Amino acid sequence: MTTRRSSRKQQQWGGLQAVLVVGSLVATLAGTRLLSLQEPVETAVSADAMQTVSVQEPTVVIVPTDSSLLPLPPDGARGVQVELKPIAQAVTPDIQPVARASSSR
Amino acid sequence: MNTKNWQQHSFRAMGSEINLWLETFQPTIAQAAFEQVESLLAENEQVLSRFRSDSELSELNAQTGRWQQVSPLLWDVLLVALGMAAVTNGRFDPTILHALESVGYVMSFELLETAVSHPTFLTSTSINWTHVQLDAKQQAVWLPPGVGLDFGGIAKGYTAQQAVDLLNGVGPCLVDAGGDLVAGAAPTGYLGWPVSIASPWMLSDDLFQLWLADGAMATSGIDYRRWERNGRLAHHIIDPATNQPADTDLLTVTILADNVQEAEVWATAVLVAGQQDGIDMLLNSELAGLLITQSGNMLATPQMDFYLQANSGSHHVFTQRFEEFCKYG
Numbered sequence: 001m002t003t004r005r006s007s008r009k010q011q012q013w014g015g016l017q018a019v020l021v022v023g024s025l026v027a028t029l030a031g032t033r034l035l036s037l038q039e040p041v042e043t044a045v046s047a048d049a050m051q052t053v054s055v056q057e058p059t060v061v062i063v064p065t066d067s068s069l070l071p072l073p074p075d076g077a078r079g080v081q082v083e084l085k086p087i088a089q090a091v092t093p094d095i096q097p098v099a100r101a102s103s104s105r
Numbered sequence: 106m107n108t109k110n111w112q113q114h115s116f117r118a119m120g121s122e123i124n125l126w127l128e129t130f131q132p133t134i135a136q137a138a139f140e141q142v143e144s145l146l147a148e149n150e151q152v153l154s155r156f157r158s159d160s161e162l163s164e165l166n167a168q169t170g171r172w173q174q175v176s177p178l179l180w181d182v183l184l185v186a187l188g189m190a191a192v193t194n195g196r197f198d199p200t201i202l203h204a205l206e207s208v209g210y211v212m213s214f215e216l217l218e219t220a221v222s223h224p225t226f227l228t229s230t231s232i233n234w235t236h237v238q239l240d241a242k243q244q245a246v247w248l249p250p251g252v253g254l255d256f257g258g259i260a261k262g263y264t265a266q267q268a269v270d271l272l273n274g275v276g277p278c279l280v281d282a283g284g285d286l287v288a289g290a291a292p293t294g295y296l297g298w299p300v301s302i303a304s305p306w307m308l309s310d311d312l313f314q315l316w317l318a319d320g321a322m323a324t325s326g327i328d329y330r331r332w333e334r335n336g337r338l339a340h341h342i343i344d345p346a347t348n349q350p351a352d353t354d355l356l357t358v359t360i361l362a363d364n365v366q367e368a369e370v371w372a373t374a375v376l377v378a379g380q381q382d383g384i385d386m387l388l389n390s391e392l393a394g395l396l397i398t399q400s401g402n403m404l405a406t407p408q409m410d411f412y413l414q415a416n417s418g419s420h421h422v423f424t425q426r427f428e429e430f431c432k433y434g
Binding site: 095096097098099100101102103104 | 108111113120121124126258261279281283284285286298299300301302303305308311314322323324325326327328329357359
């Protein structure tokens with residue numbers, strides 16, 4: 001009896017295992033199918049979200065009214081005053097000028 | 106090096122004091138050349154003076170609205186004047202005669218003080234140099250009604266240049282035509298003729314000294330030729346845009362150039378334009394110029410700085426646009 005009873009139990013357990021395996025396999029396949037169905041929806045939502053961000057964040061340029069706040073150009077040309085270098089004495093007239101340039105006389 | 110062979114001659118013509126220098130060891134040859142120059146100036150004055158009622162220019166000005174053939178001299182000077190009007194975008198304009206007359210400049214300047222009253226003319230700014238018509242084949246000119254020509258310093262400058270060409274055949278020379286300087290070759294042993302830029306506040310003072318050779322230097326200013334009219338100060342530098350004496354912040358402008366007509370016209374045009382626009386004009390044209398403002402500042406272009414002596418005065422070089430410059434002390 002015991003042996004027959006054990007054998008029946010073993011048969012029941014094996015059947016249950018088969019059901020579990022098959023069920024698990026079906027569930028896995030079904031889950032995968034569900035996920036694959038959900039993915040396009042998520043993508044569409046992400047695109048909408050990105051579109052919303054771009055609309056809600058316009059580019060704003062702030063122009064300072066005070067010109068002193070403006071950055072200097074890279075070469076620092078603004079406000080440059082060129083200092084003269086002395087000219088060699090060799091070209092300095094060593095005699096009195098004979099004529100003067102002036103407005104019409 | 107010495108100056109003993111520098112022959113000199115002075116006389117008055119074209120309303121100005123004329124001074125000539127010629128390097129030659131033969132005074133008789135120099136004297137003959139000087140006489141030729143005197144004749145040249147007298148002949149040109151007879152053609153180009155607006156103060157002489159019998160000059161060819163006065164006859165042309167009296168024949169507006171019809172074609173008039175002119176002499177080669179008048180034709181050449183007119184071409185120079187119209188060409189410079191184009192180059193300066195009309196800041197210089199030879200058709201301002203009636204504007205000059207309307208502010209009282211109706212006679213040679215030295216006679217102005219004795220004049221009691223001056224006629225007043227209505228002048229229009231809608232007609233200018235662009236309306237003058239030329240017929241090159243006939244060498245004929247058509248002036249619009251109401252327009253008169255005044256060549257300003259060009260007539261004197263053109264003549265001074267002719268004088269240098271004449272004297273150069275004898276030797277190194279320098280011509281001073283009432284403050285407009287034209288130099289031929291440098292005298293022996295020198296880099297050029299020793300000349301100076303006079304102070305507008307004290308003519309006997311020199312602001313800068315420099316050598317001048319194979320070139321010209323002209324100054325335009327409102328420091329001398331000015332007078333009072335109807336209780337207001339008037340001067341002879343007319344702004345063609347308004348036909349009134351130029352409302353300028355400059356006192357004098359001195360230009361160095363290859364020829365004196367160019368120097369004279371640019372000096373006038375920059376004076377009319379004023380400091381800010383004038384600086385841009387000079388930098389764009391790469392001309393050697395010295396500007397003296399009515400407040401006493403002196404500004405020189407880099408090209409002018411090449412000629413000036415740093416130790417003979419205080420001035421500043423502008424190498425950028427005007428707005429990029431600091432205040433000048």
